[in-house]
Amino acid sequence: MWNLTEADVDAIAMGAGILGTGGGGSPYLGGLRMKQVLRQGHSVQIIPLEEVADEAAICEVGWMGAPTVGVEKLPNGDESLAVIDALEKYIGRTIDAIACAEVGGANSMAPLEAGALSGKPVVDGDAMGRAFPEMQMSTLFINGVATTPAAMVDEKGNCIIFGNMITSHAFEKFARDLCVQMGCTSLIAAPVMSGAEVKAHSVPRTLTLARNLGQAVLDARAKKKSFVDAVLNVTGGKEIFSGKLVDVQRRTIAGFARGSMLVEGLGSYRSEFMHIAFQNENLVAWKGDRDTRGEVVASVPDLICMLESDTGEPITTEQLRYGLRVNILAVPCTDKFRTEKALKVVGPAAFGYPEVVFEPLPKTPGQGIE
């Protein structure tokens, strides 16, 4: 159990940015809001999964939307309380604790802000161990946790309750349509889970992991050491490329930022090229030449993380632009995404790449995402 400090917010913002694998939205704005909330005298406790009672009522709180819109359309600040209030009113009982749906990107901050404003503790874990663009891509939903009841609000005051959804895909589709209608960003509290479900199916200790990862990068930067080594030490990943961004194709479609990029190798990667496809998050990395994708080097559900070479800052796909120099790292995902059942939902085929075979990166026990 730990209490969030302003220094933790900076570390989590950095770590969550890296775990966001290009998506999940930048945690920068959420981090600024979070620090303001702490300065207003609020506090938030992060509690380990083991401390959660089996019969507790827990909900995730997180943003849905296109990160390209999220950087321009600011929240009104009351969404967290509004969405929890709507859900509590609907279920007729108090929510005991907040969970993190997605530790990667902006959704690392959403549960912390909700916890601080509502006075509820936040559980140390999440349902992805990274960022993913769709809601059914969750260790909880994949393992049969119901997606409803759920609540969804926008910054204008509209509020929707999902009483029943026949599948998690239906939930994703309905919520995504509403999100587009809400102006491409909305806050969701979903689902209402028992403590037993959260303990059984979450990726454990990922808020702590994000903090430790971010702190390691910040320390390396301060001591002028290699931030790539810092990331690899904490996550057990490996560097797969470094170079200069020479092309990016990007469109905002149906609430997603979809596209692809081309990176030209520098240093030991000179005269090689890396192609990366993304849907909010980086999905598949191929090493080839300028015109052909070549061999798959890493793919979902493993993480493809991109850091700016000068500063170690994680780069989100909406920030991609010609000339950026980047280090590209691949990080092994949670074991909960490596089952046959999970790969149907989060493997390359689920994103439209049936020809890509997921080759799991080797993992070191006790290191990285559990």
Place this chain on the structure above:
Amino acid sequence: MWNLTEADVDAIAMGAGILGTGGGGSPYLGGLRMKQVLRQGHSVQIIPLEEVADEAAICEVGWMGAPTVGVEKLPNGDESLAVIDALEKYIGRTIDAIACAEVGGANSMAPLEAGALSGKPVVDGDAMGRAFPEMQMSTLFINGVATTPAAMVDEKGNCIIFGNMITSHAFEKFARDLCVQMGCTSLIAAPVMSGAEVKAHSVPRTLTLARNLGQAVLDARAKKKSFVDAVLNVTGGKEIFSGKLVDVQRRTIAGFARGSMLVEGLGSYRSEFMHIAFQNENLVAWKGDRDTRGEVVASVPDLICMLESDTGEPITTEQLRYGLRVNILAVPCTDKFRTEKALKVVGPAAFGYPEVVFEPLPKTPGQGIE
């Protein structure tokens, strides 16, 4: 107060079809279901507005969707109970009576079926006195009645609660998107109103009017008298054209059946042409030549009703086809749609015809839609 009989169902189906002005969906399928419900031993009481207690909780029950889809995609039969149940659970109290949102078309039957299955009485009135394609086009919402709380279900078991919508237009947009996602038909229970609100803003006695109108046409048909005269006697309308349908343009867009038709005059209308634009319902009728629309003869919010010349059957826009012989009647709408405030929502400009000036048809007191 009256109890619905099977004969009433036939009469209301006919009358509601005429009041549907081409839209609202055919009441035929709903009428079949309603008769089956009556044969199963259910009954339903239609009570006058005056008998509703001020503090009663009342909700409308009605279908949303494209009529073109409604003729192919059948309900599962449990939607009425599911949607009322979801709403009662959300507000934590019993709904006392059901109201009709739209007496024109299929939504004349929806509240009757909901009333029969739930054992709740149905209020004799509605919020349109006709059919209209969008939910904000309601005498209740125009006069400030809140659109939420509301519930929405589909035949697959999905259930959404609208906790708060900032405007009735937002409600329409959110619900329409969800409806498309639900496969273009869904059942809505909305909003929860007080008896006082329903009494102040409904169009009164329209279920009785639909029954009387339909019965008059059925009687005329049986006695081989003019069904056109029968309609004009009950509604106080006038015939504006008769002829043969020679062209129809129709597309299903964003959940609506939009289009236009061309009718070539016969008899006393020979060598004249009528153009009619529709969005589910007939919107504007122009009299001109084959290629140009000419002068406006009738427009929303007044009713433009089309009857098949041989049988007197009302024709819905999804049934339009080359060669149909039709009588076209214009019927004065409720006074509640003729105010300046209402015309902003239901006048020609609201449907994309700012150049059309609404010229109210003359009304005879005590006749037709009040």
